[in-house]
Amino acid sequence: MFPFQEFLQHQGQQQTRRVFLGRASQGVGALALASLLRPGVISAAATVGRDRWPGVVNPPHFPARAKRVIWLTMAGGPSHLETFDPKPKLAAMHGQPMPESFTKGKQIAQLQGQKLTCFGPQAKFKRFGATGAEISELFPHIGSVLDRICLIRSMTSEAINHDPAHMFMNTGSQIAGRPSMGAWLTYGLGSEAEELPGFVVLTSLGRGGQNQPIAARQWAAGFLPSRFQGVHLRGKGDPVLYLGNPPGVTRDGQHRVIETVNSLNARHDAVVDDPEIATRIAQYEMAFQMQASVPELMDISKEPATVLEQYGCKSGDGSFASNCLLARRLAERGVRFIQLYHKDWDHHGGVKQGIEFKAQEIDRACMALITDLEQRDMLRDTLIVWAGEFGRTPMSQGDGRDHHNAGFSIWMAGGGIRPGIVYGVTDELGYSAVENPIDVHDLHATMLRTLGIEHTRLAVKFQGLDARLTGIAGNVIPGILA
Numbered sequence: 001m002f003p004f005q006e007f008l009q010h011q012g013q014q015q016t017r018r019v020f021l022g023r024a025s026q027g028v029g030a031l032a033l034a035s036l037l038r039p040g041v042i043s044a045a046a047t048v049g050r051d052r053w054p055g056v057v058n059p060p061h062f063p064a065r066a067k068r069v070i071w072l073t074m075a076g077g078p079s080h081l082e083t084f085d086p087k088p089k090l091a092a093m094h095g096q097p098m099p100e101s102f103t104k105g106k107q108i109a110q111l112q113g114q115k116l117t118c119f120g121p122q123a124k125f126k127r128f129g130a131t132g133a134e135i136s137e138l139f140p141h142i143g144s145v146l147d148r149i150c151l152i153r154s155m156t157s158e159a160i161n162h163d164p165a166h167m168f169m170n171t172g173s174q175i176a177g178r179p180s181m182g183a184w185l186t187y188g189l190g191s192e193a194e195e196l197p198g199f200v201v202l203t204s205l206g207r208g209g210q211n212q213p214i215a216a217r218q219w220a221a222g223f224l225p226s227r228f229q230g231v232h233l234r235g236k237g238d239p240v241l242y243l244g245n246p247p248g249v250t251r252d253g254q255h256r257v258i259e260t261v262n263s264l265n266a267r268h269d270a271v272v273d274d275p276e277i278a279t280r281i282a283q284y285e286m287a288f289q290m291q292a293s294v295p296e297l298m299d300i301s302k303e304p305a306t307v308l309e310q311y312g313c314k315s316g317d318g319s320f321a322s323n324c325l326l327a328r329r330l331a332e333r334g335v336r337f338i339q340l341y342h343k344d345w346d347h348h349g350g351v352k353q354g355i356e357f358k359a360q361e362i363d364r365a366c367m368a369l370i371t372d373l374e375q376r377d378m379l380r381d382t383l384i385v386w387a388g389e390f391g392r393t394p395m396s397q398g399d400g401r402d403h404h405n406a407g408f409s410i411w412m413a414g415g416g417i418r419p420g421i422v423y424g425v426t427d428e429l430g431y432s433a434v435e436n437p438i439d440v441h442d443l444h445a446t447m448l449r450t451l452g453i454e455h456t457r458l459a460v461k462f463q464g465l466d467a468r469l470t471g472i473a474g475n476v477i478p479g480i481l482a
Contacts, residue, residue, distance in 0.1 A: 053198070053227070055190035060452030065482065066383040066415025067192075069185065069447065070327045070338045072366065073169075074358075075214055076162070076345030079392035079401050080409035081430050082355040085153050086125040086134045089428040090394050094120030098395050102431045109160050109403035110348070111395060118429065119396035122352035133422050138359035141367035147420040148370055148379070150412045150480050154424020154433035157390050157405040157440055162212050162346070165389035165405070168440055170218050172469045179222035181444060182337035184469045186228045187221075188458050189451065192334030196297070197231040199337045200330055202323040206344040207357040214341050223462045230339065233294070233326075234318075297333070300325050311368040321365035328372050331382055345388055349400035370413055383450055384413045385443075394429045407433035410443075416450030418482045441474035449476045 081087060098116035125134040128143030133151060135143055142149070159165035164174040171178040179187070182199035191198025201219045205211060219230030300308070300322060301315035308314070313321035320342045327338045342362060347354040366386065373379040391408025392401030407426040413419065425435035445455040448469070455474050459466040 052194075053186070053190045055186075055188055057188040057453050057458060058190075060189075061454040061457055062449065062452045064416075064450070064452030065381065066450040067381040068331050068334075068336050068338070069182075069383045069385065069451070070331065070369070071181075071340070072324075072362075072384065072386045073166075073339060073341045074345045074362075074386065074388040075166070075341050075343045076210065076212060076347075076388065077165075077390045077392060077403055078345045078358065078388045078408075079347060079351055079355065080153070080407070080426075081121045081392065081394060081401070082123040082136055082351060083139065084135050084151055084409035084411065085426060085430055087121060087394070087426075087428065087430045090118055090430055091120035093118040093429070098429075102427070102429060103395075106406065107160055108393070111393065111397060111402045116395040118394060119401065123355060129420065131420055131422070136355070136359070138356060139363045141363045145367050145370045145413075148374070148413050150417045150419060151409065151422045152411060152424055152438060152480070153407075153409050153422060153426055154435060154437045155387070155391075155408050155410045155443070156433050156437050157408075160390065160403050160405045162389060162403075163215065165403075166214070166218050169387065169389050171222065172441060172444055172471055172474075176217055177220075177222050178467075179224045179228070179469070180219050180230065181447075181469060182219060182230050182339060183221040183224050183228040184458060185337045185451065187224050187460075188453055189336060191336045193330075193336070194334065196294070196330065196333055196335055198335060199228065199230040199339075200335050201230040201232045201339045201341070202326060203232070203234075203341040203343070204318060204320040204323050206320070206342055206361045207354075210346040210348070211343050212346060214343070219339065223467070224460065230337075233298070297329055298326065300329070307372065310372065312364045319365075320361050321368070324365040324369045325372075328369060328376075328378075331373070331378060332376075347392065347400045348402065349398045351392070351400045354400075373414070379414045381415045383415045383417065383447060385447070386411045394431050404431075406431060407437075412480065416482055418480050421480070423477075423480050436477075436479065438477060439473070441470045442477055444470050445474035446477045446480065449481070 081090065096118050098118050103116060123136045123138050126137040126140075126143065127134050128140075129146035131147065133146060135146065135151070137143075157165055157168055159168045159174050167176060167178075168174045170180045172181075180199075182201075186198035199219065203214060216232065219232070221227070221229035299315065300313070303325065307325070311321045311325045313319055313325055315322070320340065323340045323342075327340060330338045342358075344354075345358060370379060370384065373382050373384075387410035388408070390403055390405040393404040395402065407430065423436060424433060424438060426432060427434045448455045448458065455468065455470045455476075459468040461467070
């Protein structure tokens, strides 16, 4: 057993030939060559030893219109037919057989092989905004800001069941183990947050659907270093489990422990040259910083009463509205990717009452988030996305709707997105996207463009191939760009 000082000296002497040659090749000559191949690499290299990751897309490929993303995930699959896509023809055919021409040979989830019956919209629609676009009258607050929104009615997905559909929407692949978009962004662009992770996840529950679990792999880093994975902050109780110190442990004492552990890790990294050790060092320090920053972040009681009323929330209630306010606070603090999951949109039955519940839970808060960001001059460089993992069928499943991926609605607002338009069309029964269809890869490519990234150039070598968020597909959609 070595005494402590001898142990450190021993660790420092274990420099292997492989590590020595590898590090030697990363000297001034290699840096000069790299600077020719990728301008800006010297400034990036100068910051690589600091706690803050500078990003590999440095400088951006294009002028960035957005600095950050707030993704509002409606988990369970919201019905476009009761929210954002009016279908009077479907209403007229309520109770009649679904024409076989729409469904023959098509992928259907739980209704496969059953009698298919048209199920009319269970909510009335109303015109909003200067353009007079129709959305469900259950969403008057979203209607009041519709001129700031790009409503997309022609979204499609390859997946038709919840977990793979979430995986596809988050990572561009139905296969587990791929990096989520938040991980790709923090890897590509870094984060401006000083004492918070670059990728934060918030979850909330609702009424009127089925509460499927959301697996942590939805915000995982996949084959990227684990420092880029999302950090889940809880709206009730301790925001992060096991983050606080036990009784009797002072902050100064904790910091000394962190410094000692990081010193040992740094010496071990000099021996084995493992990127996950650098991640461990950064995450220890981040956890220490979060002990002070997270409680202050989560305490929304200090917000003005007018702001709390605007969102319709109370401090510590764990609601979607509170999470929207927290999303604004995270955005102010430089967090790159903020993802809110609001559950219980899976309306196989009771879709009428279920959508009414959902509207009560999210309508006001979505409006408040857009308005609040705009008032703070942050909407212009914050990209907001509202989307589920898929939509619902025009055919009935009792008094509900089955999973559906051939055409559904999402909306976007903010940085780089053209406001006040409706893009894309589904057929007269709301079954398939028939005009300007968009798939998930197109959505990802377009989002990356607003952030200054060419999607084909954000890639990592994995299993011998250049892996990227958009795979081998994806086209930027000029029609929705400002």
